Amino acid sequence: MSESTENQTENQKSTQTGNAQAKSYSFQAEVAQLLHLVTHSLYSNPEIFLRELISNASDACDKLRFEGINNGALYENDPDLHVRISLDKDNKTITISDNGIGLTESEAIDNLGTIAKSGTKDFMSKLTGDQKNDAQLIGQFGVGFYSGFIVADKITVESRKAGEPASNGVRWISGGTGDFDVEQITKESRGTDIILHLRDDAVEYLEAWKVKQIVNKYSDHISLPIQMRKEVWQEAEEGADAENAEGKMVLTDEWETINSASALWTRNKKDISDEQYTEFYKQFSHDFEAPLAWSHNRVEGSTEYTQLLYIPAKAPHDLFTREQKSGIKLYVKRVFIMDEAENLMPSYLRFVKGIIDSADLPLNVSRELLQESKDVRTIREGNARRVLSLLDSLAKSEDKEQQDKFATFYKEFGAVLKEGLGEDFGNKDKIAKLLRFASTNTDDVTVSFADYKANMKEGQDAIYYLTAESLAAAKNSPQLELFKKKGIEVLLMTDRVDEWALNFLTDFDGTPLQSVAKGAVDLGKLQDEEEKKAAETAAETLKPTLDKLTDSLKDKAKEVRVTTRLVDSPACLVVGDQDLSPQLVRMLKQAGQPVPETKPILEINPEHPLVKRLEATDKFEDLANVIFDQALLAEGGVPEDPAAYLKRINNLLLG
Numbered sequence: 312m313s314e315s316t317e318n319q320t321e322n323q324k325s326t327q328t329g330n331a332q333a334k335s336y337s338f339q340a341e342v343a344q345l346l347h348l349v350t351h352s353l354y355s356n357p358e359i360f361l362r363e364l365i366s367n368a369s370d371a372c373d374k375l376r377f378e379g380i381n382n383g384a385l386y387e388n389d390p391d392l393h394v395r396i397s398l399d400k401d402n403k404t405i406t407i408s409d410n411g412i413g414l415t416e417s418e419a420i421d422n423l424g425t426i427a428k429s430g431t432k433d434f435m436s437k438l439t440g441d442q443k444n445d446a447q448l449i450g451q452f453g454v455g456f457y458s459g460f461i462v463a464d465k466i467t468v469e470s471r472k473a474g475e476p477a478s479n480g481v482r483w484i485s486g487g488t489g490d491f492d493v494e495q496i497t498k499e500s501r502g503t504d505i506i507l508h509l510r511d512d513a514v515e516y517l518e519a520w521k522v523k524q525i526v527n528k529y530s531d532h533i534s535l536p537i538q539m540r541k542e543v544w545q546e547a548e549e550g551a552d553a554e555n556a557e558g559k560m561v562l563t564d565e566w567e568t569i570n571s572a573s574a575l576w577t578r579n580k581k582d583i584s585d586e587q588y589t590e591f592y593k594q595f596s597h598d599f600e601a602p603l604a605w606s607h608n609r610v611e612g613s614t615e616y617t618q619l620l621y622i623p624a625k626a627p628h629d630l631f632t633r634e635q636k637s638g639i640k641l642y643v644k645r646v647f648i649m650d651e652a653e654n655l656m657p658s659y660l661r662f663v664k665g666i667i668d669s670a671d672l673p674l675n676v677s678r679e680l681l682q683e684s685k686d687v688r689t690i691r692e693g694n695a696r697r698v699l700s701l702l703d704s705l706a707k708s709e710d711k712e713q714q715d716k717f718a719t720f721y722k723e724f725g726a727v728l729k730e731g732l733g734e735d736f737g738n739k740d741k742i743a744k745l746l747r748f749a750s751t752n753t754d755d756v757t758v759s760f761a762d763y764k765a766n767m768k769e770g771q772d773a774i775y776y777l778t779a780e781s782l783a784a785a786k787n788s789p790q791l792e793l794f795k796k797k798g799i800e801v802l803l804m805t806d807r808v809d810e811w812a813l814n815f816l817t818d819f820d821g822t823p824l825q826s827v828a829k830g831a832v833d834l835g836k837l838q839d840e841e842e843k844k845a846a847e848t849a850a851e852t853l854k855p856t857l858d859k860l861t862d863s864l865k866d867k868a869k870e871v872r873v874t875t876r877l878v879d880s881p882a883c884l885v886v887g888d889q890d891l892s893p894q895l896v897r898m899l900k901q902a903g904q905p906v907p908e909t910k911p912i913l914e915i916n917p918e919h920p921l922v923k924r925l926e927a928t929d930k931f932e933d934l935a936n937v938i939f940d941q942a943l944l945a946e947g948g949v950p951e952d953p954a955a956y957l958k959r960i961n962n963l964l965l966g
């Protein structure tokens with residue numbers, strides 16, 4: 312017995328039904344809360360109940376198909392899986408039946424009495440308490456099985472698990488309030504019947520045309536046949552009374568399939584409307600926002616598969632955590648195999664949601680097997696190429712709407728995409744083309760490397776960039792002073808991943824990338840010879856001061872040297888070309904990772920009055936340390952001993 316069944320049993324109350332075998336159970340508190348909302352809201356979109364129940368029926372058939380791979384007996388000589396909808400005007404019921412996997416008694420108690428599924432949990436977390444808003448959310452999200460209570464004041468579920476004897480059926484009944492009753496029944500047919508006892512204001516769903524319309528709108532892509540009893544026109548009989556004089560539609564015993572019954576991705580692209588693509592996305596992804604873009608292809612060659620990949624419009628809150636799951640569902644020859652098939656998409660594209668239907672993988676493929684498969688590698692590479700070219704086409708588009716979509720994509724997922732520079736060497740250049748940054752010319756994150764190159768000064772032979780913790784810190788960084796003075800654009804990068812990712816990109820289209828905070832400043836042909844000479848002379852004259860500084864700061868700085876990079880500030884910190892920047896070191900330390908201890912280089916501005924004062928002051932130690940600590944503060948760091956820093960400042964102020 313599972314844990315929740317035990318809990319439910321504790322809640323067991325004396326039977327209300329009079330039937331010795333029926334037992335009454337309380338709903339989990341969250342379910343009761345949800346049901347209260349479902350039954351008391353103004354529904355903005357009541358018809359979604361059908362979408363939800365059909366989706367559950369289809370899942371149940373998928374499960375049977377999957378388990379049937381290794382245990383054919385589960386089909387019980389009833390191999391044609393389907394969903395059937397029956398309308399009963401006299402009893403005001405609508406019944407959704409499937410011949411899928413079915414439920415045992417304890418599964419019915421567990422699964423229909425507690426909330427386990429991610430979609431509903433997500434929904435609950437978005438509730439605001441405002442009835443109108445929450446009612447709209449139900450329409451967008453759907454709340455699975457409980458959607459039935461939008462139109463029904465009582466739901467009866469009758470089910471029998473595949474492979475169990477007919478006598479092991481279960482009946483579950485609830486009025487959608489605090490509890491539900493469960494009893495054992497005999498059910499010959501395998502699978503589940505959901506019987507909705509419609510409320511008086513929901514009898515419109517007893518009309519066959521209405522049901523067909525809803526199925527067509529929401530569930531056309533379901534790969535199973537959704538069937539209803541066929542209606543035929545019956546002419547009036549001779550001598551019929553006035554009411555029946557014109558003939559009428561009558562139900563036959565024949566079942567008719569009312570949906571296309573082919574999985575959406577198996578259909579021809581030109582037969583699928585944008586609305587259908589969007590509706591399909593919302594259903595399988597549980598995202599209630601429309602996707603930004605999608606790509607649907609049948610890939611042929613040594614590995615054959617169909618890919619239907621979507622770019623969502625919004626990043627999930629856990630995008631950056633290690634637990635973030637892949638959004639790819641794997642099918643093999645239209646049989647659902649698994650959710651979250653992480654091997655089918657590189658991790659830096661983990662935001663992509665979609666479906667892969669492989670013609671080559673074995674039906675009993677496991678996660679372990681996926682890791683080693685050559686076909687899987689081919690599919691993963693094909694998927695990455697496809698997503699990158701989809702993004703490239705959005706980025707390159709002349710169409711404003713497409714450009715806006717790219718901007719939205721970049722805002723939501725740009726930082727994740729950058730991980731690809733380190734992860735996907737083969738596509739590094741394609742990824743680099745898609746990257747956008749702020750720069751010293753604009754705060755908007757819109758400058759591509761190509762834009763930057765087009766804007767380079769004559770004689771400039773590197774792409775300059777600066778990584779910092781925020782745009783404000785980047786813009787005020789002393790490292791930029793010389794570049795500002797000379798009017799050279801510098802890309803400003805403020806995502807945490809930037810420095811790590813940029814390590815893997817040494818050039819863009821033949822032009823080297825150069826961090827302005829690493830190594831000696833080298834403006835190449837843009838270097839002013841006179842400035843350079845002046846710095847060299849200053850270095851000579853300042854030699855004794857530099858030596859003294861090096862000695863005083865030997866615990867903090869690896870080297871002290873004169874620079875031409877500064878205009879207004881007395882000093883700044885830089886690191887060697889191959890060293891980690893102080894920001895990255897701080898970040899890694901925060902994340903609890905081991906980092907090699909490297910000391911920065913202190914560069915000083917020989918023209919600055921504070922530096923000049925060093926030559927004459929009798930408080931050399933104080934001033935030297937304050938200059939170092941201020942350089943540290945300017946790049947976002949904190950002096951190692953803040954109290955000592957303040958003491959020194961005060962000492963200097965008091966003169």
Ligand SMILES: Nc1ncnc2c1ncn2[C@@H]1O[C@H](COP(=O)(O)OP(=O)(O)OP(=O)(O)O)[C@@H](O)[C@H]1O
Nearest residue numbers: 367368371413414422423428430454455456457503
């Ligand atoms: N027709 C059915 N056949 C078998 N089991 C069902 C059926 N309908 C519902 N269930 C069971 O009840 C559970 C709860 O259904 P519900 O619609 O609330 O959530 P879900 O289907 O798990 O979530 P999601 O709709 O997000 O996939 C299901 O997970 C399934 O175990």
